[in-house]
Amino acid sequence: MHPVPFSKENALTSGYEDDPVSGHTLGTFPGYPLIPPGLDENGYIARQLDFSHIDEIAGWLWLAGWPYSIRPLHRQKTMQREVLITDSPQLHLVWRRSVIFVKPLPLFVLDHAFFENRISNSDSGLPPKVYDATLGFLLSYVKLIQCEADLKIAIDLGLFPSTCHITWKMWSLFAREVRDNVLELGLEGRWRYGELQSLRINSVYRLRHLTLKRLLPWDKTYKTALHDYFGWLLVVFVYLTVVLTSMQVVLATSAQPVTLDFQRTSFRFSVFCLVACAAALFGIGFASGAYFLWRLSENYRREMDSRRRREEYRKGSRP
Known part of the structure; x- marks a missing residue:
């Protein structure tokens, strides 16, 4: 017999209630649930x-x-x-x-x-x-x-x-x-x-x-699947579009019948876009990776501390 974690005096309810209409005791199961078929x-x-x-x-x-x-x-x-x-x-x-x-x-x-x-x-x-x-x-x-x-x-x-x-x-x-x-x-x-x-x-x-199945069930609509699994592809696609557009500008500037100053300006701006895009990707990736590693190390530290305290508890010492 295990101990009850609260006293009878402080219990929030009692299952032995009477039916206010008939005056008879309804039963011994608090809440009187509708038991699903096949279960006791x-x-x-x-x-x-x-x-x-x-x-x-x-x-x-x-x-x-x-x-x-x-x-x-x-x-x-x-x-x-x-x-x-x-x-x-x-x-x-x-x-x-x-x-x-x-x-x-x-x-x-x-x-x-x-x-x-x-x-x-x-x-x-x-x-x-x-x-x-x-x-x-x-x-x-x-x-x-x-x-x-x-x-x-x-x-x-x-x-x-x-x-x-x-x-x-x-x-x-x-x-x-x-x-x-x-x-x-x-x-x-x-x-x-x-x-x-x-x-x-x-x-x-x-x-x-080693399975593709999920432990927790969620709504299985195409919108949810795209958001959960392919949302990050949209971000990559946007950055790649910027890169490819900039590269196209760089390649096309020399063939355009425009002034030399305009070609230099276009070339410099295209290179700037490439560098900015690469820096943004690197910065976001570095920050995300650093944050992930910090969270992972913090979770691991707390887990090890929790295991140590549980081991002390099992041995009878004060945590």
């Missing part, structure tokens, strides 16, 4: 908390995000990111361009009795990783909602179940217990990291499995 309750719980798709490349996720880095919701807004709701666990806290996906909290993870009897109970029939995934999932929300403004944003977005009427005091007590009882250094897999960049995740997946 354990299968539904496992699907809601299944982060195994990203866990299989957890050792390479330092290339896609920094350890334990999750910005609160108000910070996401100031970065002009649109917070989109997703029911897919593998998309939780994955960002793409100006969008970040967040999975709403299922009602059953907020119910103390249900958490204790089903998620924490080793004999409930749930996969062992469900408990650890739930801890990481709850801790991610503690980081997403750090002030009253964050709570208001979360409620407006529908990140809490509709039956929960959460106040800032209720959330503060709940979040404090989760933060005190769930240690970051004890988390494994996907939860060693926070926000993840989707393009890097797909790139790591392709390199790891």
